[in-house]
Amino acid sequence: MKQQTIKKEIRCSGIGLHSGQRVSLSLRPADEDVGIIFVHKGPNGQHRLDLSPLNVTSTELATTIGRNGVGISTVEHLLAAVSGLGIDNIYIEVDGTELPIMDGSAASFVFLIRSAGIRKQRKSRRVMAFKKPLLFKEDKRWIRVTPYEGMRIKYTIEFDHPMVGKQSFLFVHDPQQFVRSLAKARTFGFLRDVEKLQSMGLALGGSLENAVVLDDYAVINPGGMRFSDEMVRHKILDFIGDMTLMGVSLWGSFEVYCSGHAFNNSFFRFLYDQREDYLHPVHFHTHGLGHEIPEVKTAPGTEPVMA
Numbered sequence: 239m240k241q242q243t244i245k246k247e248i249r250c251s252g253i254g255l256h257s258g259q260r261v262s263l264s265l266r267p268a269d270e271d272v273g274i275i276f277v278h279k280g281p282n283g284q285h286r287l288d289l290s291p292l293n294v295t296s297t298e299l300a301t302t303i304g305r306n307g308v309g310i311s312t313v314e315h316l317l318a319a320v321s322g323l324g325i326d327n328i329y330i331e332v333d334g335t336e337l338p339i340m341d342g343s344a345a346s347f348v349f350l351i352r353s354a355g356i357r358k359q360r361k362s363r364r365v366m367a368f369k370k371p372l373l374f375k376e377d378k379r380w381i382r383v384t385p386y387e388g389m390r391i392k393y394t395i396e397f398d399h400p401m402v403g404k405q406s407f408l409f410v411h412d413p414q415q416f417v418r419s420l421a422k423a424r425t426f427g428f429l430r431d432v433e434k435l436q437s438m439g440l441a442l443g444g445s446l447e448n449a450v451v452l453d454d455y456a457v458i459n460p461g462g463m464r465f466s467d468e469m470v471r472h473k474i475l476d477f478i479g480d481m482t483l484m485g486v487s488l489w490g491s492f493e494v495y496c497s498g499h500a501f502n503n504s505f506f507r508f509l510y511d512q513r514e515d516y517l518h519p520v521h522f523h524t525h526g527l528g529h530e531i532p533e534v535k536t537a538p539g540t541e542p543v544m545a
Contacts, residue, residue: 239363239522241326243267245355250346252338255300255312258442261334263316265354268327270361273485274320277331278308284331289485291506297499299441301480302336311336314479314499315425319347321482322416323356326363342424342448344475348417366517367489374505379496381505386491393474393494399428401452405470420478422464423471426450429458477502484510489520 244267251262268275276287285308287293295309296302302311310332320328322344340346367385374381389411396404409419427444429451435441446459450468457463465471477494480502497505509516 239365241270241359241361241363242324242356243269243327243359244325244351245357248350248354250338250350252340252346253443253448254334254336255339255441255443255448256336257334259334261332261336261338263333263338264329264331265350266329266331267357268329270327270359271364272327272329274317274325274327274482275329276303276310276313277329278310278335279331279333280308280335289483291480291483291503291510294483294503294507297503299435300336301476301483301499301503303483309335312339313337313483314476315340315342315344316347316479317482318475318479319344319351319421321478321487322411322421323348323351323413325351325356326487327359339425339443339448342450343472344421344479348421362522363487365487365489365520365522366484366513367520368516369518370516372509372516374508376501376504379501380493381495381497381501382493383490386489389487389489390491391474391477391494392492393470393477394496395470395473396496397469399452400455401457402469405467407467407470407474409474420471420475423468423475424448424450424464425472425476426452426469429453473497480506488517 244265247264247266249262249264251260254261274289278285278287287303287305287310293303293305294301295304296311300312301314302309303313304310316330316337368383369385372383392406392408394404394406409415427449432441432444432451450463451458476499477497480499481488484506
């Protein structure tokens with residue numbers, strides 16, 4: 239459980255989801271305990287953006303982070319790839335206001351990171367574990383977490399559409415499993431919504447090249463879907479990306495029902511504010527864990543917590 243970074247700098251470019259313009263991205267190695275740092279490069283120089291759910295400025299179409307008038311949008315797919323492959327320390331330099339959407343999944347970012355290579359560092363990874371259960375609920379959406387030695391996500395979505403309906407998927411975190419099960423799952427949307435957004439000057443970079451698009455009856459992409467349940471797999475990908483904004487690896491068993499970027503951010507803001515009540519550090523030694531994560535029963539007054 240040592241910290242990791244990439245072996246060398248690597249670059250790519252692609253189309254931005256919002257603007258439809260070409261944007262450039264560089265990934266650079268970082269020292270131990272630096273964390274995941276975004277660097278916005280623009281006409282007024284470079285601005286550093288640290289990870290925090292409190293730095294999320296928009297959840298429309300994607301997750302946008304920003305401070306002092308400087309923002310970077312569509313960060314979740316790259317963050318999911320970084321987290322999924324176990325990268326703790328990295329500089330993400332963006333020449334523009336958004337990350338390239340690539341094919342709408344995390345697969346291109348996984349390829350980029352693997353091409354750069356992954357280097358193990360000396361210090362132990364920073365991990366926070368849930369020490370008691372938490373239920374975060376609003377209307378019909380909810381996120382429930384219980385203590386678990388590792389990271390496990392069971393996600394359920396429901397859409398009134400013949401190609402989606404109710405889908406559930408269970409993911410237990412492991413880099414190889416992330417690559418096989420989640421990385422290739424693309425973002426999705428409905429044709430009527432895409433047309434409306436583009437008429438408003440939004441999602442100008444969205445196309446069949448970078449999203450699964452559904453009309454009222456079927457998927458209109460010529461190649462169809464990559465998985466029969468590609469939509470729920472992508473929702474887990476988004477959730478992992480949004481979770482990475484906590485700035486530390488989380489151990490827990492998550493059950494998520496019908497969430498999205500906005501609700502994810504509400505949950506992680508709550509958790510960030512209440513982290514001393516719900517989280518404790520995990521210490522690693524050469525021969526295993528410094529301590530076991532205790533099996534914690536629900537104490538009076540801990541359920542449910544409402545958003």
